[in-house]
Amino acid sequence: WLTANEPFRPIEIDSLRSIYEYPETEILVAKVYGNDGGFIILDFEGQNDEIGVIAGLGVLPRYQRKGLGTVLGMAAWNYFKEQNVEELRCEVYKDNHVSYNFIKSLGFEEYDKKTYTKDDFVLDTRN
Template identity: 35%
Template sequence: MSLEKVSIKEIMNEASLVDSLKVIKDSFITIARELNLTEENCPSNPAFTNLENLKKMKDKEIGMFGLFEEGIQIGFVAIEKANDIFYIERLSVLPRYRHKGYGKLLMDFVFNYVKAQGAKKVSIGIVDENSVLKNWYKLYGFIETGLKKYEHLPFTVCFMEKLVERIV
């Protein structure tokens, strides 16, 4: 990865939302297949999202950002503010770009972004059965704060959070 060829930009228009939708779906479908998640048994999984859902997120003023390498979008993250807690949503990197530091770039961006807005902590909910992802978040400094089994989901949700370090 060459950092001068990588940028993170806010997703501002419908064309960018369409590109982001493809990144999200292509990224999340890998784990959905691994865990036998389908549109029927887990319609809320990002692998099965649609443009209308992204537009609703945008209307709620959820920050959306794309990760680009040489002008091609390869990642995405949404950041939702709720008081002094920020929630990470739809963090994704296309499969062929994984394990190269792009996810960490997105996370570093998230923490710089929320720190500038006075956040106290960042929270995320993930599929507990996805141990690779769970361990990745732990390596980044997230701690597990709870598990919850929802009737409408065919997996357990793991809630994790990390305190935001203060700017000195």
């Protein structure tokens, strides 16, 4: 995994829409008794899409610490295996100890650190 110094990256609705509509991005949604419980956003990197990337993962608070994140992580792994990826990556905020330990429990190993600056972010100030 890549460890980052910032807890989140703000995103504008148009940017989120373009992620959703991008043909190589997959979004898996976990259902719990018919209700949305969590999601995982998957993408590819590399010249031949040989690197699978967990670009985002979220679980609603009422479903956290009940295995739903693990189910999403394993679903991502299975999806990427079907796509013949050679490597799986994700990014974790360094002070989010729950996420950090969760990703580590899935077998990820830290390969780099990234430091973000305020210039890396664009905030949407429209109402």
